[in-house]
Amino acid sequence: MNQIITSLLEQDAYKFSMGQAIYHQFSDYKTTWSFKCRNTDVHFTEEMVEEIKNQIKAFCNLRFTEEELEYLENVIWIKGSYVDFLRLWQPRYEDFYIGTDAECGLSIETKGTWLNTSMYEIPTLAIVNEVYFRMQYNYDELFESFKKRLAEKVEKVENGSIYLSIFSEFGLRRRLSAEAQELAVKTLAEAKLTSSTFLGTSNVFLAKKYNVTPVGTMAHEWIMCTGQGNHKHNPAYSNWYALDAWVKEYGVLNGTALTDTITTDCFLKDFQLTYATLFSGVRHDSGDPIEWGEKMIAHYEKLGIDPKTKTLLFSDSLDFERADKLFRHFNGRAKVGFGIGTYISNDTDAPALNIVMKTTRCNGQDVAKISDVKGKGMCKNPDYVEYLQRCINWRMEHDNK
Template sequence: MPNTSAPIVQSLLENDLYKFTMWQALLHSNPGAQAEYRFVCRNKPAFPLAELKADVERELDHLCSLIFRQDELDYLAGLRFMKSDFIDFLSVFRFQRRFIEVRANGETLEIVARGPIAHVMSLEIFVLYIVNELYFRRLPQDGVQTAARERLHAKITGLKEELRQNPADSAFPFVLFEFGLRRRYSGAWQDEVVRHLAEAAPENFRGTSNVHLAKKHGIVAVGTMAHEYLQAYQSFGFRLRDFQKAALEGWVQEFRGDLGVALTDVVGMDAFLRDFDLYFAKLFDGLRHDSGDPIVWGEKAIAHYEALGIDPTTKRLVFSDGLNIPRALALYRHFQGRIRTSFGIGTDLSNDTPHKALNIVMKMTACNGQPVAKLSDAPGKTLCEDGTFLAYLRQVFNHYV
């Protein structure tokens, strides 16, 4: 499936939508912020990733030669939440190679992006799918394409059969998004997955986070915010206790009702809900789950809306943590009729092959010269390099998962 001769990044538009939305918001609110991102592989690869160093360097050199094409800028300008001055910024934007460094430390591949947040925050997704595709190019290809297609066909067939036997409520349909860009097997395979979903299950498949593929296939580009957006506000001069409220307020002021799904697990769901008062609960359309027990999380969300006097059926829960289609359907059935739901599925769609997927991330570790952290609702997802700051953050938000 991978094309081993062409550069991996073919377009600067091939990024997740939430990178563009966060990019715009932070460029407007904190244009001088400086940030640091670090690459981490959480599982054991088939060979040391340090062996990819030279290839990663070459791909990053190519990435930094690209600019946005006029048709890509026109597409972004057609999204009503993208502002004209941001499109003007993108029209002259080019990634700067000096802001990203690649090192081999023994068998470990180290990648660090450090510089103005407006220049480094959008490197993350490119780095991840560059490493992924380079890695899988080196693994045996015999039978991979056939197996991947068979698995995808079985998933779509299973979805349609389940919904045929147990039809979805027309008022609360089963809605699926493709969120697999960062850990895809290859660009060609993700393209095939998205095209096949759009053709085979249009009543359920509503879009992709990959903006390039959304443009190419005429489907909706999906996404709002990621952890880094809220984490950055830990360094913007607000009292630490108030950073979530400041970040949510910044989002409201930037998008004025668009992109109304808030991410909840930067310091845990309980701490989030303490800040998500009636004002925010009315302004935001819903919440996104990314760690911890999804049923517990969803029940907390429904109870919170009810306690505020808000009808939960007017709101939406977006689930996006390690999902596959059967798990998404189970969650849909659990909450059906009580609140609207949708499901973002990533690796299980874009990288379900006979080869084990890499669990790689590239996360913000510092902003404006100070550490930032995420206190996930799942212990393995907590990220911070500064133990003192992490302990302080836990104390402030009473989070000890």
């Protein structure tokens, strides 16, 4: 099998956003990441696991080129000190444990500095996904079904029957293949869209290649580690620590806040006038999107901020039809944007994998995510999840500010 990850720029943009802030503020933090396949009917064979090991070894041999570093340095919010760090940085295969001791036949864990392990998540998932689909199915037939479906959905956007406002491709971690994702980004970048705007992709390598915007700010790991990695912090205030550190790094730049790491209701306790003003918008990743959008608009209005000046970015399990419906609901009341992943990058005749790789420990202690719906969190210690939930409940009941 050809090498799957061929450039260290094949990374979601938010990894560089977070990476710079980690480098400047949390370089001593250490994290553990764990892989999980949520599909109950999927099994990885020993041959697949061996190929995944070989692909990750090949990824660990990559280095940033000067051309790639020059591209990053031209991104307005990236600083020269971080680029100099990336000039020296390399992935370490020694940080990986890859085995077969899991129900699905594949277990992966990474341990090391947060600076390192954060950069492993996305390439690892992209490798696992592509190895599985190439070895489990007739890949050529799958790719043909992918091309057919891609053409059909792009036609809907071109002829105006689907309206997506401003949208981006977010599918690197769960793409059918590098070939498929590149075809999707190229097709969308070249499409004749009259009523929608294709802004860019989370894949920085493809953003560079097709001259579109690399899109992404923060992920759940940012809130989990900044808020729960310092064991002196009350974890119910995780969002405050995360927002504060982000503003220290970026000021008013690069500002889309993720709301659902320890529930959106708890997030809103900390997303008061200063942060709500400084951040250009918020991202939805779990729970009912209409209910969430209404809640965010009401919150902005309560603070005296015009919601029309802020962006609601939706990124949870979207297809074009769902995005169209959300745009029509919120159009004229706020700026609306979409990050659409699997539906663009892995829509074939075969069901997509539901695989994740999450931070499970930071600085030797458990960390957890309690999102707006059950089933999206991942923590190996139920006692810690119960503790975190109790902290959140206490704050929600007693903090009336």
